[in-house]
Amino acid sequence: MMNFCGLLTEKKEPVPLKSIDAQLEVKDHVATLVSTLNYENKEDKPLEAVFVFPLPGDAAVCHFSAQIGETHIVAEVKEKQQAQEEYDDALSSGQQAFLLEESEQSPDIFSLKVGRLPPGESASIRLEYVTELAVQADDGLRFCLPAVLNPRYQSQGPSVQVTSVPASLVPYSLSFSAQVSSPRPISKIESSCSLEPLQYLNADQTQATIKLGGGHKFDRDIELLIYYKDAHQPSAVVEAGQASAKPGSLMGDPVVMVSLYPEFPQSVMSSLATCGEFVFLMDRSGSMGCSMNNSTPQETRISSARDTLLLLLKSLPMGCYFNIYSFGSSFEHIFPKSVEYSEKTMKEALEEVEKMESNLGGTEILQPLKHIYSQACIPKHPRQLFVFTDGEVGNTKEVTDLVKKNADSHRCFSFGIGEGASSALINGMAKDGGGHAQFITGADRMQPKVMQSLRFALQPAVEDISVSWDLPKGVSATVLSQPITAIFQGQRSLIYAQLTLQSSEEADGTVTVKYSLAGHPSQSQLHFNLKPAEDSGLTVHRLAARTMIRSLESEERTQSEQNDEEMKKRVVELSVQSGVSSFFTAFIAVNKDSGESVEGPLVRRNIPTPFFPTCSASPRRPRSCATQCTHLSSSFHFTGSWLDMPALSAAEPPQPRKDPVLQLVSLQKASGCWMLDANLAAMLGKTSEQVEKAKPPSVAGPGEGYWLWASILALIWLHGFKMDVMEEWELLSMKAASWIKAQNAPHVSECVEAGNTLLGCAVKKEALGI
Incomplete structure (x- = not known):
């Protein structure tokens, strides 16, 4: 033995x-x-x-x-x-x-x-x-x-x-x-x-x-x-080539890495888009029934996703279009095609969102993506795709290739949920789709990160991006990285370029990124010294090589068989050389x-x-899942796992929301306003009689005046008590403020003063954006 x-x-x-x-x-x-x-x-x-x-x-x-x-x-x-x-x-x-x-x-x-x-x-x-x-x-x-x-x-x-x-x-x-x-x-x-x-x-x-x-x-x-x-400081690092490498080759010549942080004018940033087609693709595989983290086991990935969809739907601008897809081994969509955002369609979508459970089996994201891309784009409404998944798929390259193939028609924002989400999938979809990637791990809340990305999606799309170089005589630059396809406010844009230097004299160069923003020409520029940095090793060269290799591999997967071999040969040569x-x-x-x-x-x-077996014994997930974790076989293939199987019993009805911000948000109308009723009063910690009695005398009886009073109370409560989670409700409060201003009511200041008195706050009218 x-x-x-x-x-x-x-x-x-x-x-x-x-x-x-x-x-x-x-x-x-x-x-x-x-x-x-x-x-x-x-x-x-x-x-x-x-x-x-x-x-x-x-x-x-x-x-x-x-x-x-x-x-x-x-x-x-x-x-x-x-x-x-x-x-x-x-x-x-x-x-x-x-x-x-x-x-x-x-x-x-x-x-x-x-x-x-x-x-x-x-x-x-x-x-x-x-x-x-x-x-x-x-x-x-x-x-x-x-x-x-x-x-x-x-x-x-x-x-x-x-x-x-x-x-x-x-x-x-x-x-x-x-x-x-x-x-x-x-x-x-x-x-x-x-x-x-x-x-x-x-x-x-x-x-x-x-x-x-x-x-x-x-x-x-x-x-x-x-x-x-x-x-947000632009920078450039010039790295000397490898002494033993052949001049003129990637490793033999200097390489520059340029980091730019374009800043948009405040006038553009303060006027968010009022158009667009917003498509939300939600993972409903079995693993979405796992808890978000160990500290809050009752909050599952799917329950957090439901709350996030509530915030997203309430924050969308009037006049846009939207749809919600969900997927597992199969996929579903709420509407046959994207519909115009209104009170009716928002309410219909939220009723379906409330029913969402982690009961669709595996994680097959490719088919719903193909269905989304098969839908014709809506003129003057740029498509914005939001993908939520725990990233446990086996066909990553096929998925990112599909996103890249359709990059001209949309921007893709991706969210990796929970531990072990595939960085290749989440980052790849965002990079190839001209969007932004976020990871929700540990004690992170999904909602603020998603709302940050919605802000990016509401920024005007940057168009006509070009890069130009102003270099001394005898110096040339060959760009090695993929063309920049997306620019967001304050987000880094990276450029790698191989430099050919004819002399060793110190000199300066300039790189300029030009683009069109909301119809206006703009640019970001950086002056840098061409002298190579000391002790930088070959880090920049290797990152540049990796960028080229990934680009060539992606091209290879879409080429004909003859070009396929040629591309593979180039990848191998570059990989061996670098x-x-x-x-x-x-x-x-x-x-x-x-x-x-x-x-x-x-x-x-x-x-x-290690893998991450954290299914919790929540009302939406049978307790047997929690005990099953400790009895798993230690050998897996990258195929369907027990995490991606349907739930073992029928889902129980959704539990009442306890988060006060989400309770308030759930009462908001699609236009941005709130209705004065007992639910709102209770949410504010008051009775209907107290709210009625506190309204200014100038506010007339039931009607638009009551809606105005209710909306101002809701905004005061958010600004007075929930500034710590402002990122979650800021967009929908901006929509509410726009609705209030559109009423041209003469008694707004009186309502703000009376609302502060009722709620025990001291929020300025200017802070509310009205």
């Missing part, structure tokens, strides 16, 4: 992976992560350890090496099939070998194989990647180290095998530290994980370190939100210096990955 020792899986198999140490370095908005995976074989047979794990979908993996005793092996990037054959050949001949490759299904899943680790031997694997940090709607820079890999739903086709266990049973440890530096002071760093206190390294607070608190339970991704003071992984390449390392071959039959050990 085998003597088990060390860490064990649920199947009582030893786990050779003992620990992961992750060290993050952030310079302004670029992050470099170095992860060290420590292995030890305590068995009496040589092992092959296989670990399938998530990485950020937009990361450029640029280094992979192994340390076995005194031997250090640096992996090479090679064409994928060649790398796989070399790995297999090495194992069959008794050599140690290491293989790192990207999943065929999604660029945010990688497989790491450690082959022929001898009995009693240890090995350290070093993995490095670089990535740009995405700007959130609240101006924070988001870094996420994925630690959770939920089973990806896939209805058909081949799947990647992954071994998973509930987060509480992960048999290895994780340590994480970060060092942050920026030209601007670091105001704060937040996280959904437990962190040690932020340590500033200098007096001007431009450098800081932070560490993950002890005992990380693998129940969530490690997310950092980094906030700089005066973050040392950055791709779909068509892999990192391969073979230990040829180990002397004697490692004899004996090879035993495969799958390293388990």
